[in-house]
Amino acid sequence: MRTAGVRPAPDTPADQATVRRLNLGLLMRSLLAGGPRSRARLAQDTGLTKATVSALVTELAARRMVTEGAVDRGGVGRPGRMVEVDTSVVRCVGLEVNVDHAQGVVADLTGRILARRRLAIPLADLGPALGIARAAELAGALIRDAGCDPEQIETLFLSVPGMIDQDAGILSYAPNLHWRQVDMAHALMGRLRWPRARVAVDNDANLGAMAEYAIGASAGSNNLLYLVGEIGVGAGVMLDGTIVRGRMGYAGEVGHIPIGPPDTVCGCGRRGCWETVVGLAALVRNAMPGGVTAGEALPRLDMAQQLGAIRERAGRGDPVVLAALADVGRWIGIGASVLANVLDPEVIILGGYFAELQEWLRPAVTAEMAARVVAEPQACRLEFSLLGFEAPAIGAAHAGIDLLVGDPSLVAVA
Amino acid sequence: MRTAGVRPAPDTPADQATVRRLNLGLLMRSLLAGGPRSRARLAQDTGLTKATVSALVTELAARRMVTEGAVDRGGVGRPGRMVEVDTSVVRCVGLEVNVDHAQGVVADLTGRILARRRLAIPLADLGPALGIARAAELAGALIRDAGCDPEQIETLFLSVPGMIDQDAGILSYAPNLHWRQVDMAHALMGRLRWPRARVAVDNDANLGAMAEYAIGASAGSNNLLYLVGEIGVGAGVMLDGTIVRGRMGYAGEVGHIPIGPPDTVCGCGRRGCWETVVGLAALVRNAMPGGVTAGEALPRLDMAQQLGAIRERAGRGDPVVLAALADVGRWIGIGASVLANVLDPEVIILGGYFAELQEWLRPAVTAEMAARVVAEPQACRLEFSLLGFEAPAIGAAHAGIDLLVGDPSLVAVA
Numbered sequence: 001m002r003t004a005g006v007r008p009a010p011d012t013p014a015d016q017a018t019v020r021r022l023n024l025g026l027l028m029r030s031l032l033a034g035g036p037r038s039r040a041r042l043a044q045d046t047g048l049t050k051a052t053v054s055a056l057v058t059e060l061a062a063r064r065m066v067t068e069g070a071v072d073r074g075g076v077g078r079p080g081r082m083v084e085v086d087t088s089v090v091r092c093v094g095l096e097v098n099v100d101h102a103q104g105v106v107a108d109l110t111g112r113i114l115a116r117r118r119l120a121i122p123l124a125d126l127g128p129a130l131g132i133a134r135a136a137e138l139a140g141a142l143i144r145d146a147g148c149d150p151e152q153i154e155t156l157f158l159s160v161p162g163m164i165d166q167d168a169g170i171l172s173y174a175p176n177l178h179w180r181q182v183d184m185a186h187a188l189m190g191r192l193r194w195p196r197a198r199v200a201v202d203n204d205a206n207l208g209a210m211a212e213y214a215i216g217a218s219a220g221s222n223n224l225l226y227l228v229g230e231i232g233v234g235a236g237v238m239l240d241g242t243i244v245r246g247r248m249g250y251a252g253e254v255g256h257i258p259i260g261p262p263d264t265v266c267g268c269g270r271r272g273c274w275e276t277v278v279g280l281a282a283l284v285r286n287a288m289p290g291g292v293t294a295g296e297a298l299p300r301l302d303m304a305q306q307l308g309a310i311r312e313r314a315g316r317g318d319p320v321v322l323a324a325l326a327d328v329g330r331w332i333g334i335g336a337s338v339l340a341n342v343l344d345p346e347v348i349i350l351g352g353y354f355a356e357l358q359e360w361l362r363p364a365v366t367a368e369m370a371a372r373v374v375a376e377p378q379a380c381r382l383e384f385s386l387l388g389f390e391a392p393a394i395g396a397a398h399a400g401i402d403l404l405v406g407d408p409s410l411v412a413v414a
Numbered sequence: 415m416r417t418a419g420v421r422p423a424p425d426t427p428a429d430q431a432t433v434r435r436l437n438l439g440l441l442m443r444s445l446l447a448g449g450p451r452s453r454a455r456l457a458q459d460t461g462l463t464k465a466t467v468s469a470l471v472t473e474l475a476a477r478r479m480v481t482e483g484a485v486d487r488g489g490v491g492r493p494g495r496m497v498e499v500d501t502s503v504v505r506c507v508g509l510e511v512n513v514d515h516a517q518g519v520v521a522d523l524t525g526r527i528l529a530r531r532r533l534a535i536p537l538a539d540l541g542p543a544l545g546i547a548r549a550a551e552l553a554g555a556l557i558r559d560a561g562c563d564p565e566q567i568e569t570l571f572l573s574v575p576g577m578i579d580q581d582a583g584i585l586s587y588a589p590n591l592h593w594r595q596v597d598m599a600h601a602l603m604g605r606l607r608w609p610r611a612r613v614a615v616d617n618d619a620n621l622g623a624m625a626e627y628a629i630g631a632s633a634g635s636n637n638l639l640y641l642v643g644e645i646g647v648g649a650g651v652m653l654d655g656t657i658v659r660g661r662m663g664y665a666g667e668v669g670h671i672p673i674g675p676p677d678t679v680c681g682c683g684r685r686g687c688w689e690t691v692v693g694l695a696a697l698v699r700n701a702m703p704g705g706v707t708a709g710e711a712l713p714r715l716d717m718a719q720q721l722g723a724i725r726e727r728a729g730r731g732d733p734v735v736l737a738a739l740a741d742v743g744r745w746i747g748i749g750a751s752v753l754a755n756v757l758d759p760e761v762i763i764l765g766g767y768f769a770e771l772q773e774w775l776r777p778a779v780t781a782e783m784a785a786r787v788v789a790e791p792q793a794c795r796l797e798f799s800l801l802g803f804e805a806p807a808i809g810a811a812h813a814g815i816d817l818l819v820g821d822p823s824l825v826a827v828a
Contacts, residue, residue, distance in 0.1 A: 240656070
């Protein structure tokens with residue numbers, strides 16, 4: 001098993017290999033963004049010489065990252081064979097482990113999803129050892145669904161709901177899972193034995209932000225903020241195309257920023273944490289103080305059931321539920337305004353349960369942001385995610401693709 | 415005049431020139447960090463071959479960025495001449511334009527300050543044309559103080575208290591100067607006619623953060639947050655060694671994050687802006703509601719006089735002033751906690767007037783942060799700046815040095 005190198009070591013000498021790696025990446029990005037083209041056309045579009053493009057294409061083909069197919073008769077000059085991204089071999093897996101479910105996707109180099117699986121399972125109750133065993137089973141089933149051999153899996157990126165030590169591939173602390181210091185990467189690969197897979201671990205909100213950047217409604221916006229509403233609330237912050245992590249990897253831990261009502265006590269022991277007014281737990285408590293039915297405490301239901309009950313009551317105009325939703329929307333808008341003023345993103349994307357309940361949350365969120373964001377109107381767009389609860393797994397697959405595209409030399413020659 | 419290119423164009427082909435540029439920068443950084451050494455030793459320390467080091471040193475010497483001096487007899491093997499940073503020719507100027515003053519520094523490539531000047535002048539009243547004329551005079555006097563010819567000035571970086579369009583070198587809007595859409599770079603260079611100077615404009619808080627990174631008490635911390643207290647409050651955010659700007663350059667505009675008391679009305683028309691409780695104007699209002707002496711309204715005094723009056727009263731234990739300072743400290747701590755939780759910096763550095771009054775502010779700031787920052791205790795240090803109000807000018811000089819060190823080929827061969 002090799003742990004994925006996340007960023008290049010600084011201050012290493014540059015040489016011909018550096019040039020080649022940079023240009024392999026340039027060519028791959030051009031193919032992914034612009035589609036199949038002849039070598040001559042690729043040279044035009046990238047600014048590389050034709051001879052360089054030919055050498056790079058040969059190398060990428062040997063690594064099974066591109067293939068040459070149909071003859072292009074559309075362009076000027078001598079017809080050439082079309083170079084395109086090879087979608088037949090290399091596979092990237094994204095796997096999310098969360099409190100009450102695990103889910104994963106298998107993608108090819110273009111990001112096309114070849115298989116997806118979701119398993120409702122109380123991972124918080126199972127503990128790390130059993131939990132990882134079940135996640136590994138899910139991953140095994142997933143690649144069988146996709147019809148691929150373990151040898152094809154070049155990356156496995158894991159999404160966890162907590163803080164991570166990215167260099168070591170270790171989950172430092174996931175408060176809602178109650179897992180601490182779990183070496184996810186080694187534990188999973190010890191079970192999976194995928195011979196070529198590079199493994200990395202990241203936070204679910206960060207990976208959600210990567211999914212939005214890759215395929216969301218604002219794909220390609222490289223200053224975006226992804227806010228995910230779950231039991232608590234988390235943020236993935238992308239600035240200038242890079243996920244912001246902070247020194248300890250705690251950046252985006254927005255649940256406990258002290259902007260809520262000063263008298264509410266949070267589970268963390270502090271007062272006024274934002275999570276106390278925008279987490280799903282807060283919404284459920286305020287929307288349905290008596291539970292779903294007599295005798296049934298709502299927190300016993302899983303998140304999907306809780307959301308279903310809230311949607312149903314909101315749909316028939318229950319005033320208590322509508323007031324609770326408006327209140328949550330207002331608090332989302334207040335916090336989003338703080339983040340917009342600090343970070344100046346192009347777009348704030350609300351995911352998780354926020355997206356599920358968007359029709360009731362949108363008016364209050366929009367009103368608060370319009371009143372509070374300093375940059376001129378429309379400088380920061382508000383969106384609701386289209387990716388649902390699958391965003392972290394999709395982002396994890398794309399993080400693997402990005403790693404390979406950024407440095408195609410990581411993929412061994414066939 | 416050439417406007418400084420701030421970041422390289424993405425997706426351009428890499429070639430031998432890329433390699434050379436990267437390695438020239440590597441060698442310069444090694445010399446700046448580790449001091450003079452023989453070519454052989456530089457090869458060891460950087461991982462470059464001796465032949466490459468020799469070629470790079472020859473090029474850097476031709477550009478007057480390094481010089482070869484005394485023979486090193488301390489190392490193993492054949493003695494070689496010591497390569498060191500040439501501090502005799504290349505000069506970088508940092509120039510700050512602010513509401514009531516202009517100031518500047520001239521530095522050599524190692525960051526040593528060769529001259530400094532400060533001019534108290536009501537630039538907000540003069541308007542852009544006259545203000546820029548006076549700033550240009552200051553800059554001219556400054557390089558005469560430093561004993562250098564205009565030809566030696568390779569960079570002029572400007573600090574302004576407002577939002578900038580960095581690519582164009584334009585000040586978009588400086589609220590307290592009341593300047594809008596001022597082409598600072600061209601206007602200044604039209605007067606200065608420094609033949610080689612690359613010019614760039616940046617925000618004072620961003621440049622203050624760069625100064626802290628370069629020479630502050632936490633120099634080298636590449637996740638730092640610099641909060642500057644002036645009439646309002648601003649933030650310079652450095653993450654992973656890069657200043658965060660956001661999409662429009664508004665990142666760090668923290669003065670209007672809505673975390674203050676909900677009933678206070680800000681100059682911007684909103685309620686609850688942080689600036690209403692931590693800006694110097696708020697402190698002055700609360701500390702000395704009656705003014706300094708009968709009949710003298712405190713806001714008429716300049717910032718230094720206001721601070722002097724507050725220090726004097728705090729020093730003799732004036733209970734109203736002490737209570738006002740404790741209140742400001744508490745609000746600084748609340749806002750700093752929000753920023754710490756969102757960004758996870760290694761250190762938060764309080765500059766500007768916060769540093770001037772640190773003995774009275776520190777207890778409350780520290781207490782609030784200890785109570786509110788989520789990462790484990792001590793994960794985010796609190797510091798007060800040692801650089802005073804000169805930080806933006808120093809940062810501007812260092813931003814120029816960084817530009818040249820990052821790409822020595824910008825400096826023409828002598």
